Amino acid sequence: MASTKPGRQIGSVSSLSATLITTRSTTNGLLIKPFKDIPGPKALPVIGTLHHYFITKKYSFEDLHNSCLSKYNEFGPIVREEFAPDNVAVWLFNPEDIQKMYETEGKCPSRRSHLALEKYRLDHPESYNNGGLLPTNGPEWMRIRQAFQPLLKPQKVELFLDHNQRLCNDFIAMIQDKDNSVGIPDFLEELKKYFLELTGLFFLNERLEAIVRDLDPDSTAHRLMEAAMNTNENVLKTDNGLPLWRWFDTKAYRSICEGQAMIESVATEAIRRGSFQYENHFDKKDAISFVADMLLAGIDTTSYTMSFLLYHLSQNPSVQDQLVQNKFDDPSGLKKYTYGKWVLQESLRLNPISIGNARILPTDQEFSGYHVPAGTCLISQNLIASRLEQNFDSPYEFRPERWERSNRKRYHPYLSLPFGFGKRMCIGRRLAEQGTLLLLNSLMTNFRFEWIGEGELGFRTKLINKPDRPLSFKLTHLKAL
């Protein structure tokens, strides 16, 4: 089971916390305050705080990070929000509380997300055993996670290095083929092709023919990209708010069903052809949900990450120079690509694809002096915390060097956790890192990136944080400089 330690050894505090709660006092001798006293936006009967999102528009699910920042400014480092009477969340901004969230997550860490996706899959028992990795909790999550984990272990991903480099070469050839004299109107569309091809080749051992100049909108590759994006973008809409989709065929639920039906058909067909080798690992239904999960989670996460990274580079030409100096010719050079790794880490600090991570608290605990009962949904606020002056010096400056071994000690190890942490951290992390870093090296070996888009690149929360405008770059070939 993968579990990367974020910088330093963590000791368990759960027994200590339990004692503290029974004696009702914190380590500094203060009384533990009751759950209901945690500050937060006013909730109304039945609709909770939803009026702030849909009527007063004080908050927005799409502009989630700014909404979270204004809650932090108004209420402080711990905020309680009652979305609906049975849906109470606690937002954690303090790194110590975030650390405690992970330390007390239990044997089978649980999240509350992808609920409509779970419904779709449970409504189709002929194809699925469960809702898949993303929404499933408890022992069934543990069973599938343990079955799938070996397929993504670091040694397995490393064996894919040469194949991955060939995809990078194809991608560079496709970009060179384009008329770059006026720039590329939306580089995100190109990046998605590469990451879809990578996901397809890694898991299905076959090319999806996505890395082509003008991708046919009716091609399987194009339809897969659309299906993944439509599913991802409707997950947040169905997870938050009143769950009308449980009874009615709402527009958002229909999009998820259509997207899933498309992805499922590709997964089922690939399994029928024998492209996905699962033999002793699990049964055919587990295989369908695993392939579907990988196609769903592997494209937008990585291409949005690469989008923000390239944007930061376009704003920091000296970092591009440094990457050229650190370039490698053989993919095995990735191991020593330290500067490239800092660049990725710094980009993910400023622009992680999620505002934070969620856990359902398995036992009563104390956070920031408040009692929080078991069953509460905790949401760590890593994005906001990583942009606060008190946590990172000059937080809005893009400085890869802060991740140099001696510098990183200054930062709390639970502040920037873009892949999550613990038993439930991102299963695709190694593949994502390899795919982005190899592509970064190939792009920097060939091109100089210049931003020609309008204004500054921001993002909207569509479950994951998506660039808020077309990714317009001018690419100049290094040979032409």
Ligand code: HEM
């Ligand atoms: C840069 C790219 C990526 C980032 C930043 C990212 C980030 C994350 C995060 C934050 C989580 C939640 C972790 C937690 O709760 O502790 C997660 C879960 C997950 N990710 Fe990724 N991810 C990326 C790429 C990928 C890729 C390429 C795949 C698959 C091909 C993938 C598959 C998954 C799956 C299936 C889960 C759910 C795991 C579980 O619940 O057991 N991700 N990812």
